[in-house]
Amino acid sequence: xxxxxxxxxxxxxxxxxxxxxxxxxxxxxxxxxxxxxxxxxxxxxxxxxxxxxxxxxxxxxxxxxxxxxxxxxxxxxxxxxxxxxxxxxxxxxxxxxxxxxxxxxxxxxxxxxxxxxxxxxxxxxxxxxxxxxxxxxxxxxxxxxxxxxxxxxxxxxxxxxxxxxxxxxxxxxxxxxxxxxxxxxxxxxxxxxxxxxxxxxxxx
Numbered sequence: 001x002x003x004x005x006x007x008x009x010x011x012x013x014x015x016x017x018x019x020x021x022x023x024x025x026x027x028x029x030x031x032x033x034x035x036x037x038x039x040x041x042x043x044x045x046x047x048x049x050x051x052x053x054x055x056x057x058x059x060x061x062x063x064x065x066x067x068x069x070x071x072x073x074x075x076x077x078x079x080x081x082x083x084x085x086x087x088x089x090x091x092x093x094x095x096x097x098x099x100x101x102x103x104x105x106x107x108x109x110x111x112x113x114x115x116x117x118x119x120x121x122x123x124x125x126x127x128x129x130x131x132x133x134x135x136x137x138x139x140x141x142x143x144x145x146x147x148x149x150x151x152x153x154x155x156x157x158x159x160x161x162x163x164x165x166x167x168x169x170x171x172x173x174x175x176x177x178x179x180x181x182x183x184x185x186x187x188x189x190x191x192x193x194x195x196x197x198x199x200x201x202x203x204x
Contacts, residue, residue: 015172017104019044023061024110032062032120064119065104065111070132072096077139079087084142085198086191089136090184093164097178113172129165133157144198156194162189
């Protein structure tokens with residue numbers, strides 16, 4: 001877990017990842033509303049042009065990688081092979097999470113901590129997680145021929161998202177390395193239960 005600390009004599013952030021790590025230190029310490037772009041630039045030793053080249057805005061620091069994570073999930077579901085639908089969902093969530101960790105190894109859990117804990121981001125966080133859940137719902141609907149807003153696909157998206165957030169919260173609460181492979185076992189009871197429901201729907 002990245003701790004909130006002041007680094008004396010820190011050299012200017014030379015990469016997007018380094019500046020992102022600095023930004024999340026401040027966001028965790030001071031909160032989203034109190035963390036200004038100027039504070040991030042000062043802590044990172046960079047100018048406005050560098051920060052905007054990397055992120056575009058303060059919101060871009062928080063949401064850019066989340067949106068890319070959703071696209072990774074969509075891509076993994078599009079590329080899923082002909083396994084049972086919920087097996088494919090579970091594999092896609094694990095794969096997209098692994099890619100997110102590899103893309104931002106020093107900040108991916110700090111991002112979740114900020115989104116999950118900062119009261120100023122509650123509404124936006126819920127909206128972004130709804131997009132994540134709907135991505136799963138649409139896939140389940142496509143595999144079964146049901147409408148994505150029908151009760152079963154909608155329930156699948158919501159349940160998988162809730163289970164996923166529960167795992168992320170458990171990981172975020174401890175200061176130790178995360179084993180992404182644990183995610184498969186944590187999601188399996190949920191996905192197996194819904195696979196049985198889907199099997200019943202297709203037989204019906």
